[in-house]
Amino acid sequence: MSQKQEEENPAEETGEEKQDTQEKEGILPERAEEAKLKAKYPSLGQKPGGSDFLMKRLQKGYFDSGDYNMAKAKMKNKQLPSAGPDKNLVTGDHIPTPQDLPQRKSSLVTSKLAG
Amino acid sequence: MIPGIGTLTQDTLWCFSQVKGTIEIGTTEADIISTVEFNHTGELLATGDKGGRVVIFQREQESKNQVHRRGEYNVYSTFQSHEPEFDYLKSLEIEEKINKIRWLPQQNAAYFLLSTNDKTVKLWKVSERDKRPEGYNLKDEEGRLRDPATITTLRVPVLRPMDLMVEATPRRVFANAHTYHINSISVNSDYETYMSADDLRINLWNFEITNQSFNIVDIKPANMEELTEVITAAEFHPHHCNTFVYSSSKGTIRLCDMRASALCDRHTKFFEEPEDPSNRSFFSEIISSISDVKFSHSGRYIMTRDYLTVKVWDLNMENRPIETYQVHDYLRSKLCSLYENDCIFDKFECVWNGSDSVIMTGSYNNFFRMFDRNTKRDVTLEASRENSKPRAILKPRKVCVGGKRRKDEISVDSLDFSKKILHTAWHPSENIIAVAATNNLYIFQDKVN
Numbered sequence: 113m114s115q116k117q118e119e120e121n122p123a124e125e126t127g128e129e130k131q132d133t134q135e136k137e138g139i140l141p142e143r144a145e146e147a148k149l150k151a152k153y154p155s156l157g158q159k160p161g162g163s164d165f166l167m168k169r170l171q172k173g174y175f176d177s178g179d180y181n182m183a184k185a186k187m188k189n190k191q192l193p194s195a196g197p198d199k200n201l202v203t204g205d206h207i208p209t210p211q212d213l214p215q216r217k218s219s220l221v222t223s224k225l226a227g
Numbered sequence: 228m229i230p231g232i233g234t235l236t237q238d239t240l241w242c243f244s245q246v247k248g249t250i251e252i253g254t255t256e257a258d259i260i261s262t263v264e265f266n267h268t269g270e271l272l273a274t275g276d277k278g279g280r281v282v283i284f285q286r287e288q289e290s291k292n293q294v295h296r297r298g299e300y301n302v303y304s305t306f307q308s309h310e311p312e313f314d315y316l317k318s319l320e321i322e323e324k325i326n327k328i329r330w331l332p333q334q335n336a337a338y339f340l341l342s343t344n345d346k347t348v349k350l351w352k353v354s355e356r357d358k359r360p361e362g363y364n365l366k367d368e369e370g371r372l373r374d375p376a377t378i379t380t381l382r383v384p385v386l387r388p389m390d391l392m393v394e395a396t397p398r399r400v401f402a403n404a405h406t407y408h409i410n411s412i413s414v415n416s417d418y419e420t421y422m423s424a425d426d427l428r429i430n431l432w433n434f435e436i437t438n439q440s441f442n443i444v445d446i447k448p449a450n451m452e453e454l455t456e457v458i459t460a461a462e463f464h465p466h467h468c469n470t471f472v473y474s475s476s477k478g479t480i481r482l483c484d485m486r487a488s489a490l491c492d493r494h495t496k497f498f499e500e501p502e503d504p505s506n507r508s509f510f511s512e513i514i515s516s517i518s519d520v521k522f523s524h525s526g527r528y529i530m531t532r533d534y535l536t537v538k539v540w541d542l543n544m545e546n547r548p549i550e551t552y553q554v555h556d557y558l559r560s561k562l563c564s565l566y567e568n569d570c571i572f573d574k575f576e577c578v579w580n581g582s583d584s585v586i587m588t589g590s591y592n593n594f595f596r597m598f599d600r601n602t603k604r605d606v607t608l609e610a611s612r613e614n615s616k617p618r619a620i621l622k623p624r625k626v627c628v629g630g631k632r633r634k635d636e637i638s639v640d641s642l643d644f645s646k647k648i649l650h651t652a653w654h655p656s657e658n659i660i661a662v663a664a665t666n667n668l669y670i671f672q673d674k675v676n
Contacts, residue, residue, distance in 0.1 A: 227249070
């Protein structure tokens with residue numbers, strides 16, 4: 113039963129002319145990609161699968177409900193660029209009126225798959 | 228011989244059958260399909276979306292007039308399964324997105340399914356009503372109460388036929404049992420229990436009891452700073468009600484036997500493929516994280532999906548998979564940008580066909596891949612509106628890696644990474660597949676001669 117080998121050494125499959133480039137990049141495309149990433153983000157931690165990364169995955173929380181509402185308002189502003197300038201000022205200095213508030217997301221709309 | 232197309236009858240030709248959903252420039256987030264599942268007979272096909280809605284399609288009876296066309300799937304029922312919630316205690320938003328739907332085997336006229344979001348599992352009953360009582364004494368036909376003084380005779384209400392109505396009612400709500408996000412649910416072969424798994428724990432439920440569940444796996448460390456891996460998927464064995472597996476973010480699978488102890492923290496079997504340490508990179512652990520695990524119908528094998536491959540494991544061999552299939556290995560040289568745009572964390576699912584001979588999984592650019600385990604041939608197909616003429620045969624697609632791109636090929640840099648096929652389903656006995664492409668559901672069938 114022949115399985116296709118995991119593509120970890122493309123160097124072996126390309127022509128001899130390309131060997132020079134490979135030696136510069138490193139044999140693994142993954143390593144080349146890793147070098148690219150480290151160049152962009154030098155402060156990136158050594159252990160990506162470590163606890164920091166997982167902790168972030170487990171907790172997507174907010175400090176409190178005020179923090180949550182602020183974040184939601186910011187998100188809505190990003191998603192509705194066509195909304196008038198008034199709507200962008202709902203939080204912060206502007207005192208909101210019912211007309212200013214972003215529409216509550218209507219979750220009771222029938223799915224378009226059923227249309 | 229190009230896989231998927233050939234003159235020999237043994238090659239399967241896939242044809243477009245139907246597409247559900249709208250063509251939209253900007254997709255509403257709520258319409259993004261998050262799970263697809265056939266029921267045990269294949270008569271029903273359920274989808275769940277980010278907006279918490281479930282849509283069930285039913286296969287129409289094949290008519291004698293149209294022998295060349297197999298039954299199509301039409302809308303049977305749709306309902307709002309979950310709504311968005313806010314946990315005020317933890318200041319956490321609870322998304323209404325349906326993570327998984329699992330059907331129960333049919334035991335009477337009604338259909339039952341489990342649907343879950345991040346925190347709550349619900350048991351829904353979907354039943355038909357085609358008769359209604361008429362001729363009440365105290366109410367008139369519109370339901371208004373009649374003045375008792377005007378009633379002079381008594382009659383017995385009778386059941387009369389009415390237009391078919393399909394009702395969905397929530398029968399059980401299994402809530403407050405998960406601190407972390409539920410990623411899997413699995414119905415046990417005893418049909419009495421099921422399990423729900425989150426990042427760190429797996430709970431066992433009885434369908435009748437909603438205020439209690441047994442915790443059967445707990446991998447939460449005493450000190451959270453020591454956390455190194457999370458549970459990514461879990462499933463019960465199809466026949467042995469005491470056996471289940473769960474996969475981890477480190478690319479390992481554990482098989483547990485509930486007869487061994489009440490808390491299955493110690494596995495019975497541990498499946499891990501040894502890694503060459505010299506090949507290790509920053510990305511190694513991330514791309515080895517298993518996003519889906521599925522038992523074969525036979526119960527002899529498990530299939531796992533990680534970012535770049537699908538692997539088949541024999542339950543009797545723990546030290547390496549028996550088969551490894553490359554889904555889109557050309558992405559290995561794109562890992563940096565895939566990490567930056569978060570695509571490297573996409574969770575693809577994988578499915579077996581009814582006879583366990585072919586496996587299927589999704590990729591980017593609305594491509595999906597099938598691997599025939601016997602012939603070792605594979606094919607890449609595309610779910611797109613351009614190939615959506617009725618019974619149009621799907622042409623195999625090819626991604627070109629090197630310099631010279633042939634006419635029909637697409638280069639890696641042209642792939643659309645926003646078009647990802649994460650969820651697919653295969654009919655339990657026929658060659659009918661359902662493929663979720665963002666907000667559209669495609670149904671493909673094999674060519675009928």
